[in-house]
Amino acid sequence: MTVPVGDLLERAHHLATLGAALAATREGRGTLVLLAGDAGAGKTAMLRHFCATCEPVDEILWGSCDPLYTPRPLGPFLDIAEETGGELRDLVAAGAKPYHVAAAVARAAQADRGTIIVLDDLHWADEATLDVLSLLGRRIAAIPALVIASYRHDELGRRHPLRQLLGELRSSTSIRRLTAPPLSREGVAALAAPHGIDADALFRATGGNPFFVTEVIAAPGCDIPSTVRDAVLARAARLTGAATAVLEAVSITLPQAELGLLDALVTGADTGAGAALDECLSSGILEVVPGGVAFRHDLARMAIEESLSPHRRTALHRRALLALAEPPAGGADLARLAYHAEAAGDPEAVLRFAPAAARHASATGAHRESAAQYARALRFGTGLPADARAALLEARSYECYLTDQMDAAIDALEQAVTHWRMAGDQARQAAALSQLCRRLWCGGRSAEATKSVQEALCLLEGRPPGRELAQVYAILAAVYMDEERLDETLSWGTRALEIAASCGDQAEIVYSLNTVGTAQLLAGQPEGREKLERSLALAESAGLDEHVGRAFLHFGWAMTRIRAYELEPRLNRGVTVCAELGLEAWELYCVAYRARLNLDLGRWNDAAADAGLVLRSARSVPLLRLLALTVLGLLRARRGDPQPDRPLDEALGLLVGHEELQYRAPVIAARAEAAWLGGRGAEVVDAITRDVLATAVDRRASWVIGELAWLRRLSGIRETVPGVIEPYSAQLAGAATAAAARWTHLGCRYDAGLALVESGDEPGLRRALGEFQRLGARPAAEIVARRLRQHGVQGLPRGPRPATEHHPARLTRREAEVLAHVQQGASNAEIAARLHLSEKTVHHHVSAILRKLGVARRGQAIFEATQRGLVPPT
Secondary structure (H helix, E strand, O other), rough: OOHHHHHHOOOOHHHHHHHHHHHHOOOOOEEEEEEEEEEOHHHHHHHHHHHOOOOOOOOOEEEOOOOOOOOOOHHHHHHHHHOOHHHHHHHHHHOOOOOHHHHHHHHHHHHHOOEEEEEEEEHOOOHHHHHHHHHHHHHHHHHHEEEEEEEEHOOOOOOHHHHHHHOOOOOOOEEEEEEEEOHHHHHHHHHHHHHOOOOHHHHHHHHHHHHHHHHHHOOOOOOHHHHHHHHHHHHOOOOOHHHHHHHHHHHHOOEEEEHHHHHHHHHHHHHHOOOHHHHHHHOOOOEEEEEEEEEHHHHHHHHHHHHHHHHHHHHHHHHHHHHHHOOOOOOOHHHHHHHHHHHHOOHHHHHHHHHHHEEEEEEOOOHHHHHHHHHHHHHHHOOOOHHHHHHHHHHHHHHHHOOOHHHHHHHHHHHHHHHHHHHHHHHHHHHHHHHHHHHHHHHOOOOHHHHHHHHHHHOOOOOOOHHHHHHHHEEEEEHHOOOOHHHHHHHHHHHHHHHHOOHHHHHHHHHHHHHHHHHHHHOOOOHHHHHHHHHHHHHHOOOOHHHHHHHHHHHHHHHHHOOHHHHHHHHHHHHHHHHOOOOOHHHHHHHHHHHHHHHHEEEHHHHHHHHHHHHHOOOOOOOHHHHHHHHHHHHHHHHOOOOHHHHHHHHHHHHOEEEEEHHHHHHHHHHHHHHHHHOOHHHHHHHHHHHHHHHHHHHHHHHHHHHHHHHHHOOOOOOOOOOOOOOOHHHHOOHHHHHHHHHHHHOOHHHHHHHHOOOOOOOHHHHHHHHHHOOOOOHHHHEEEEEEHHOOOOOOOOOOOOHHHOOOOOOOHHHHHHHHHHHOOOOOOHHHHOOOOOOHHHHHHHHHHHHHHHHHHHHHHHHHHOOOOOOOOO
């Protein structure tokens, strides 16, 4: 027979077991393999793959059972008889007894040793078919055939006849049991990565069911592919009316249906839920979970829910709302109540439960869920008074702000400003405008941000000092801090601190301490760190989560700017704490600055992993993407990887409308270094760096001045630049060895090598070459090697092997081979079997691949390798 061939994920063990059983048949020993799995687990696909790829056999006999209300007697053997003809066809056509059919199958197998007999979908089998299988199973050791019987174990109720047969067939060397499990998270990620699909979301929705996974991937943009919907509804159609009512009731309950709730939902004409629930569980559509019952796969739940008529759906949600509003024990679940209230179309209940659910979610750090609950309340709150609606809008804006949904945060706060104006509350309007300034700045709209805070200041002119004025002054100070104007930052920040202290506004004290401390730390003033530390301590003790996150991200900004790497533990703690608090944007800032720190300290694979995480996760904050793109582009340039300009060009595009050094300095410095490494001359580097260097001198940003001045010197531009800090000033003055020692003390091996490039003496250049080769910095190493050869030096140390050297990701031949198998979704054990290696060796190869690609997981490795053209797209 002709069967399709394709790669299978996470099935190497199953195929190996089948292969071993087939080999035994050629020695006269038969095997019965009972292959179980959920619907959609890929049992049939695996068997077709096995039959198509195993060693040539004389006979592959395939028969299937059909999902008929009245099964065909001997259904699969009818299929087999049509193919074989002869005695078996005559017996089946005559309606022979099961033992006659079993004997005929045994005789056919004796005539052709190594025959494969597949009996597919036995959960739909008639009793005669099961009798034949029972007879074959008892005699299988003497029948030189491989008999494979597949079935859905999730559809075998307690009284299903196949379950009784399975109990009678004892496992032995001649009767093997296999289960086709769902795909693991890694397997789903391997399939999803080339398509840019969120692997975790796909795994949650499908439970790893291979059929659901592949259908969702094949129908991008569809919540439920039609093939999945049809399969689910066809399966549900076989249930009784009472069981269907239970299925429908469970489909509208999230995350599961408690038994008490199910009793409330299935009432009256629905006849109750007892026996009907057993039927649903036996069908395999539902399963028992802690606290109740739920669908095995969320896609199946969605398909059933979508099939409900509007009237039926609304009625079920109203019953659920009534039942859950007064739980028999414990407090009410506000989120579930808000969900059912909206689905029931009950505005009063939505406005009662949704804001309360939002506040509870925010208090537990679930800020994205909180934002969604406020959005639900706002959909039903069109008739609220202006001040009440404005308060809801402000609350939603804040939660969106914390979770990197900046466009939504800006939109909600702009609406809040309008509603406060309608309500005639100038103080609240000014407060909203000042907060809008921060949202706009984070969203990359600097000019609008400044305009917003100035408008807020105008509204408060002539009013007595209070919380609103302290907030506006604090925001003004932050605007100047972002522009790195130290004097203005200290002036407005001091005023904000004085007013906040007089009215006991702890939040503005914390905010202003942070702003002033960050500005001083950037300027190299030690007292800045003390203020920033104090701001963090006060924020943590007062439970001001946003300000906790802001302190950590400013530690990251200042630390990477002034090379204060002793603060690394602060940054690592920031990543952890922000994740725990649900501060998604702040966490990504910390990861972005950690990427830069890892780059500076020579941990280049870690830098690439962090930058990749930010690029995959950042949604609406341009600076986050810019920082990650800069690290990635600079890393590619330093390693000599292909297309370093792609991320740097994208980062350059993000500079439009931004004059702040924190935007421009990383991008411009990276582009200048890439130009030097690429052999472009002083004219190019001068054009790239001139304007930003002037801005850095104006803002007294000594580290930016030093980095740009040194890159210009490397390119051949000799000039005197004011405000340069050590160790740049030393290397510009010709003290290369002293500068390199200082960089080495800081842990910056690449910078130490750069400091020695202009040394002009052989020992310094040899040391630079060694540093660059150890880091894998090929372009810089080639520059130094050329200079050494110009000095007449011979016998320079060689770098990596040619094959590794020329691989775009510097993978060895074996690592590239392992990567190809990883792309196919193979586990370490499967790769080890294919390549005849130990599993431990494969583990080491996979770890090296992840490290060299700068990723943390196999799915990310597949995506990165596909993006970089290291493997063909799947």
